Amino acid sequence: MKVVVLGAGVVGVATAWFLARGGATVVVVDRQPGAGLETSFANGGQISANHTTPWATPATPWKAFKWLGRADAPLLFHLRLDPALASWLVRFLANCTASRMRTNTERALRLAVYSRQQLAAVRAATGIAYDQLIRGILHIFRNPKDYAEALPLVELMNRLGCRREVIDADACVALEPALAAARPHLVGGIFSPDDESGDAHAFTVGLAEACAAEGVTFQYGTTIERLVRAGQAVTAVETAAGTITADAFVVACGSYSPLLLQPLGIRLPVYPAKGYSVTIPVAAEGLAPVVSLIDDEFKMVYSRLGERLRIAGTAEFAGYDTTVWPKRAMFLREKAMELFPRCGDPGAAEFWAGLRPSTPDGVPVMGATPLSGLFLNTGHGTLGWTMACGAGRVVADVILGQTPEIALDGFGSERFR
Numbered sequence: 001m002k003v004v005v006l007g008a009g010v011v012g013v014a015t016a017w018f019l020a021r022g023g024a025t026v027v028v029v030d031r032q033p034g035a036g037l038e039t040s041f042a043n044g045g046q047i048s049a050n051h052t053t054p055w056a057t058p059a060t061p062w063k064a065f066k067w068l069g070r071a072d073a074p075l076l077f078h079l080r081l082d083p084a085l086a087s088w089l090v091r092f093l094a095n096c097t098a099s100r101m102r103t104n105t106e107r108a109l110r111l112a113v114y115s116r117q118q119l120a121a122v123r124a125a126t127g128i129a130y131d132q133l134i135r136g137i138l139h140i141f142r143n144p145k146d147y148a149e150a151l152p153l154v155e156l157m158n159r160l161g162c163r164r165e166v167i168d169a170d171a172c173v174a175l176e177p178a179l180a181a182a183r184p185h186l187v188g189g190i191f192s193p194d195d196e197s198g199d200a201h202a203f204t205v206g207l208a209e210a211c212a213a214e215g216v217t218f219q220y221g222t223t224i225e226r227l228v229r230a231g232q233a234v235t236a237v238e239t240a241a242g243t244i245t246a247d248a249f250v251v252a253c254g255s256y257s258p259l260l261l262q263p264l265g266i267r268l269p270v271y272p273a274k275g276y277s278v279t280i281p282v283a284a285e286g287l288a289p290v291v292s293l294i295d296d297e298f299k300m301v302y303s304r305l306g307e308r309l310r311i312a313g314t315a316e317f318a319g320y321d322t323t324v325w326p327k328r329a330m331f332l333r334e335k336a337m338e339l340f341p342r343c344g345d346p347g348a349a350e351f352w353a354g355l356r357p358s359t360p361d362g363v364p365v366m367g368a369t370p371l372s373g374l375f376l377n378t379g380h381g382t383l384g385w386t387m388a389c390g391a392g393r394v395v396a397d398v399i400l401g402q403t404p405e406i407a408l409d410g411f412g413s414e415r416f417r
């Protein structure tokens with residue numbers, strides 16, 4: 001069986017890996033000169049399987065309203081005439097109920113926990129090193145009200161099978177001594193010991209090399225122009241370098257997936273949610289955290305990647321614009337330097353922005369479509385690195401006619417019809 005994977009981000013490369021291991025002949029096509037050079041390039045680094053609560057919660061509309069007009073808002077909407085954004089927002093608001101949140105959390109968690117197991121299996125099979133740390137994720141709070149509001153979610157997540165521990169401010173510092181200077185501002189934390197962190201780009205590059213060793217062909221520097229439909233089937237993909245025919249096609253183009261699907265009559269509410277990251281070389285051991293962190297106050301994450309500290313955050317609905325706006329990027333750097341004042345030289349910081357492929361319910365879109373030969377693996381939003389290996393495995397299983405090890409109800413594109 002010949003399969004073409006469209007997109008060489010972490011999701012596309014993971015899909016190619018499992019397809020090749022399952023015996024398929026695989027071609028991966030991407031416009032970039034290498035793997036993982038768009039959204040998978042410099043993300044927050046967290047494998048946060050225990051943090052799958054979607055953006056759409058009952059509290060989000062009010063919070064977003066309060067942030068309106070603030071340039072440093074964690075969630076920023078650029079008011080513009082964009083039908084795709086308007087329709088995405090309507091669906092997003094419909095998901096901001098307690099029962100939808102619970103359903104969406106359970107779905108995302110199912111995939112994320114499975115994905116962490118698959119990541120461990122890939123690591124064992126390939127030996128890829130990607131500055132991985134298995135030290136858990138600590139969610140810290142400075143505001144007592146926000147902390148109190150977060151505690152019922154811990155109960156919900158633990159009931160769904162997570163391991164999240166509520167710890168006081170002293171225990172936060174004992175767990176991550178680099179937080180010592182911030183101790184007076186902390187009210188407490190929530191620790192998920194089973195979570196991990198690591199460099200998604202290094203992993204994607206390493207896995208692409210492992211794929212190549214398994215016989216996968218990579219066509220980099222190749223823009224995909226359109227999928228070719230014949231009746232109720234997709235039979236080929238036209239690229240700037242020519243047409244490729246195959247038995248199956250997997251769309252794993254991140255935020256750009258809907259643009260390829262729309263001409264086929266498949267409307268997918270995957271919208272780009274822009275985020276920023278800052279990477280600072282670490283000055284000395286002990287001054288920067290090694291436990292991966294979520295700072296609730298500013299909705300920022302911290303991951304130690306070897307000798308670097310990666311800080312990421314903000315969500316901006318600005319279409320496909322990836323410009324690094326200095327004000328937004330500097331805000332992240334400033335808050336990081338406040339929390340860890342001597343962690344490194346801020347002048348050596350590297351800035352980046354990427355587009356999270358976001359669905360309104362916070363659950364990815366995976367599996368078959370109404371068109372034979374066409375499969376989806378996209379819309380992983382804030383958790384694409386966390387979910388990549390699990391998503392790659394289940395989509396490969398579906399294509400190869402095997403029964404996936406987790407139930408796939410609620411992940412299909414039909415839920416948006």
Ligand SMILES: Cc1cc2nc3c(=O)[nH]c(=O)nc-3n(C[C@H](O)[C@H](O)[C@H](O)COP(=O)(O)OP(=O)(O)OC[C@H]3O[C@@H](n4cnc5c(N)ncnc54)[C@H](O)[C@@H]3O)c2cc1C
Pocket residue numbers: 006007008009010011012029030031032036037038039040041042043044045046047048222223224225252253254255256257273274275276277301312313353354355356357377378379380381382383384385386387
């Ligand atoms: C600031 C930020 C922080 C984040 N932090 C985390 C985190 O801590 N943990 C986590 O789990 N996730 C995180 N994410 C989310 C995660 O990075 C994404 O969900 C994930 O990278 C998406 O991977 P992908 O393979 O679907 O998309 P991409 O990595 O964007 O890959 C899609 C590929 O398709 C290619 N492509 C698209 N269109 C075409 C075309 N027409 N022709 C040819 N090629 C095309 C692109 O070149 C690209 O390589 C973060 C994201 C951001 C922006």
